[in-house]
Amino acid sequence: MHKISIIVPVYNVEKYLERCVNSILSQTYENIEIVLVNDGSPDNSPTMCDQYAKVDERVKVIHKENGGLVSAWQAGVRASDGKYLCFVDSDDWVEPDMISEMYAFLSAGNADSMEIPSDKKEIICCNFVIDRFTGDDMSSGQYKVTKHYHELKPGIYEGKQLETDVKDQLLGHENRLVSMSRCMKLFSRRLIEDNMKYCNPDITFGEDVNIVLPALLDCERLVIMEEALFYHYFYNYDSMVHKYDKKLYQGICTLRSVIKEIFEDKKRQNGEMQGDKEYIYLLMFALKNEIRGGRKNYSVKVREICNGNQDIVMTYPVIVGNKINRILYFLLKNPKLIYINVVRFLFRLGDGLHK
Structure with missing residues (x-):
C-alpha cells in the first residue's frame, strides 16, 4: 500500500477544523500522512493542529507566515512524503472510505507489494456534495445538501480517448467537463510537483486552475468514479455570497x-x-x-x-x-x-x- 499524503491548508477555521481532521483520521485506508499547514492563522487553529500531531503520528504540522491558499498547499506538498497526493480544505470534510475507494482505481491500487511500482501519471476523481448552511448560528441554522458530479461520463480515460474526449474539451464550457478543484482528486505526485511552477499566489479566484489544468493535460490516465459522493464542500451562504472583491x-x-x-x-x-x-x-x-x-x-x-x-x-x-x-x-x-x-x-x- 503506497503512502498517500493529504494536505490541508489551515487559516482561521477553529470552528470547522475538528470536523475536517477527524474525518481524515477516520479513513479506512491506513497508510496516510496528514499535512496540516498553518498559514499564519490568527485564531486557535495552530494550537489545535499541534494537539493533533501530539496524539497521532500520522499528522505533520507546518507553521508559516500568512501567504494565502496557494502558498499554503505548496508548502504542504514540499513537506509531504506520499507517492500520491490529495487535498482537503479545512472547512470541508470527507467520507471515511474516500481514500481507500479512490486508491483502488489507481494502476497500483490492487498491488500486493510495494515492489510493484506504478510511475503512470494519473488522476482519480470522486464526486462531491455541497452542504449549504443558512443562518448565523450553526446550531440553529439549516442545511441544504445537493449532489454534484463531473460532466464527463464515469469511466477510465487513456490514450486517444483521453486526448480527444478530455484534453481537447477541458475549458470553454459553462459547466466544466472535469471539475478544476484540486480537492476530491487523487494525484500522482509527479503531476503536482512538475506543474507547481504555474501557480501564481496573486490569483485569488480560480486559483486551482493553475495546478489542475496542467496536471490534467499531463496525465496519462484519468478515472471518473461513478456516484462516489465522498467529499463534502461546506458553503456558508451568508458569509460568502455577497462579498465584493475589488481585485x-x-x-x-x-x-x-x-x-x-x-x-x-x-x-x-x-x-x-x-x-x-x-x-x-x-x-x-x-x-x-x-x-x-x-x-x-x-x-x-x-x-x-x-x-x-x-x-x-x-x-x-x-x-x-x-x-x-x-x-x-x-x-x-x-x-x-x-x-x-x-x-x-x-x-x-x-x-x-x-x-
Whole structure:
C-alpha cells in the first residue's frame, strides 16, 4: 500500500477544523500522512493542529507566515512524503472510505507489494456534495445538501480517448467537463510537483486552475468514479455570497494569462480557443461581482469590462444555459447603461428574496 499524503491548508477555521481532521483520521485506508499547514492563522487553529500531531503520528504540522491558499498547499506538498497526493480544505470534510475507494482505481491500487511500482501519471476523481448552511448560528441554522458530479461520463480515460474526449474539451464550457478543484482528486505526485511552477499566489479566484489544468493535460490516465459522493464542500451562504472583491477582474486577467501559458507549454492545438472561451465565462463572474458589489460607480466598471473585451466576446460565441448567465452574456455584448441598471435591479430583487 503506497503512502498517500493529504494536505490541508489551515487559516482561521477553529470552528470547522475538528470536523475536517477527524474525518481524515477516520479513513479506512491506513497508510496516510496528514499535512496540516498553518498559514499564519490568527485564531486557535495552530494550537489545535499541534494537539493533533501530539496524539497521532500520522499528522505533520507546518507553521508559516500568512501567504494565502496557494502558498499554503505548496508548502504542504514540499513537506509531504506520499507517492500520491490529495487535498482537503479545512472547512470541508470527507467520507471515511474516500481514500481507500479512490486508491483502488489507481494502476497500483490492487498491488500486493510495494515492489510493484506504478510511475503512470494519473488522476482519480470522486464526486462531491455541497452542504449549504443558512443562518448565523450553526446550531440553529439549516442545511441544504445537493449532489454534484463531473460532466464527463464515469469511466477510465487513456490514450486517444483521453486526448480527444478530455484534453481537447477541458475549458470553454459553462459547466466544466472535469471539475478544476484540486480537492476530491487523487494525484500522482509527479503531476503536482512538475506543474507547481504555474501557480501564481496573486490569483485569488480560480486559483486551482493553475495546478489542475496542467496536471490534467499531463496525465496519462484519468478515472471518473461513478456516484462516489465522498467529499463534502461546506458553503456558508451568508458569509460568502455577497462579498465584493475589488481585485477580481484583475485576478481573472492574470488567470487568463496563466491559462494561455499552460496551453502553449503543453502544445494543445485548440488551447487558445479553450482559454478564450473560458475567459468569457469568467467575465460573467466579474460583471456579477461589480453589479452586486454596491459601489456607486459600478456602471463605469461594468462598461469598462464589457467594452474592453468586445473583440473576444464577438470572436468566440459561447453556449449559455443558466438564466443569470444569459443575462450577463447579453450585457457583455450590449453594455448600455439602461441594460446595466435593469440588471442591477433584477439582482437586488433576487438577493432580497434570499434574505
